[in-house]
Amino acid sequence: MDGFAKYLVRRLFQFFLVIFLGVSLAFVITKLSPVDPVEQSVSLMTNFGATDPRAVELMREALQELYGLKGSMIEQYLGFWGRVLQGDFGPSLSSFPTPVMSLIVSALPWTVGLLTLALIITWTLGNLLGALAGYYRNNTLLKLSGAAIMALHPVPAYIIGLVLLLAFGFIWPVLPISGGAQMNLQPAFSFDYIRSLILHGTLPALTLVLVGIGSWFISMRSLVSNIVTDDHVVYAELGGVSSSKIFSQYVARNALLPQLTGLALSLGNVFGGAVITEFLFNYPGVGRLLIQGIYRGDYSLVLGVTTMSIVAVAVAVFIIDLIYPLIDPRVRHG
């Protein structure tokens, strides 16, 4: 238990450090700006006609209050932390007066659902194919699928998504290309609604799977082809252990450990891909919220989504770190 406790303390420290540095970074970035967010919002709002100068002055005051831009730098920094901890980023300007936080909360299940599903499929399929390709190295079918997966691997999410969108939305229009579910359906546990959810999620999820699968495939294949030459595998082969047992118990299980670490490390990137994919398919998640916030110049929304996504990714990484000892006995008993 001692080894596990030590592991836990270290992971917990890392977890808090990521959040601390990430939130501080978000604060520093907003301070580096040559543009004053208050002036920007004021000009955005006064665009629609002449406004009384006194009203503008009041608006300026209110916005400074709202954005937490009053007082010295340290006061602002501490105030920012207060907002993050309370989860209160003020009302969104583009959909006034809805609070930013409730926008995020209503968008979050979409992103979490899409990402979790896509990530599980990607990780399982990529590792399985990679392990098989590393173990049965002369199989033509595996070689071909490997070549296809690797050719897709370097292409950015937007391009893959765009090609899928063109293919299944315009050239052969069989799948919906926009939104999270059919507009006229009420969210319910009905067959129609769930069917519509799945159909709408197919293309975004497929994009994320195609983008992500390559790196798992490549690293798993090279891990497995290294383990195959290890002494314990050779010994098992000589001892007459069946090849399927060698594959699952002797090879794949060992190779999965670094892949789980890799899963935790890749979450930040995967989230980035999801942001782009959601925007492309108009999927009602956090990523679309962020990009819409940028287009509309909504300061509190952009800052809120960025900060919360840093925290959310850190939490997800921490959860994976907690699963790790269940699979690696060395950490458990260390």
Next chain:
Amino acid sequence: MFKILRDLLRYNREFAIGFVLTLGIFLFALAHFWAPMPDSAIYLLPPDMPPSAQYWFGTTSRGQDVLWQMSSAIWNTMLFGITVTILSRLLAVAVGMISGYLGGKWDEALMTLNDTMIALPNIPILLLVYFVMRDSMSWPVLAATAALLGWNYDARLIRSVTLSLRTREFTRHAVFAGMSVPQILIRQHLPYVMPVIFFTAMNNLIWAIGLEVTLSVLGFSDINRPTIGGMIYWANQHQAIIAGIWWWIAFPIVAIVLLFLGLFLLAISVNEYIDPRSRLSRMGV
């Protein structure tokens, strides 16, 4: 150097394909220096012309020649990628080698920072940087930001190489001969780290170009400077797909996919060349 190149071209099919693709695209991008019109000019040509003998890849709704736009666009995109790669290599090498060689407290501090940076989601941070910079966002600022976010994986890799070099005999000789730490790192260790730097540079280049495409597709860069993503951004702005101007979007996509494929093939075959184990398994030993 030339002998290695010749052998790779002759015996490694992936390298040969990757080399030809990348070289072809590079030459195509180079051609923009001889373009008949400035790449920023709009409404210079009849808009929406399909591909023809006069306009090979057609013209855009903004009256630009798709062929010459693409030439400049690929050049600018590659320039961005290479800038990010060079900057982030400097960071990765500095952090990785110092961390690996000095060890102890330095190592712990630098690697904790490293692991923390890895866990931060890049895209939201880059989007926030764009959002606060707005019109003062130029491509060098974007490149510097991307470089600051793109060094961590490779710093760890370089650290592990330096870690093993530190215990080697020649390092001890160098210490006893009175060489300073920077001297040892640069004159003794750097040559061994070079292959790793080169390999990670290829992957980083692919990542950086992908980032540039992603951001400029959304319009989050200098939209008046032609880039591959920027072309798709303008095509989307003009509803090119719905209007049936497929050539405006299809050719940039094909170009970017070919470029990625070429670079990726180069990256994996160079990695194979550097790592002898995979060469052995290729020979079937």
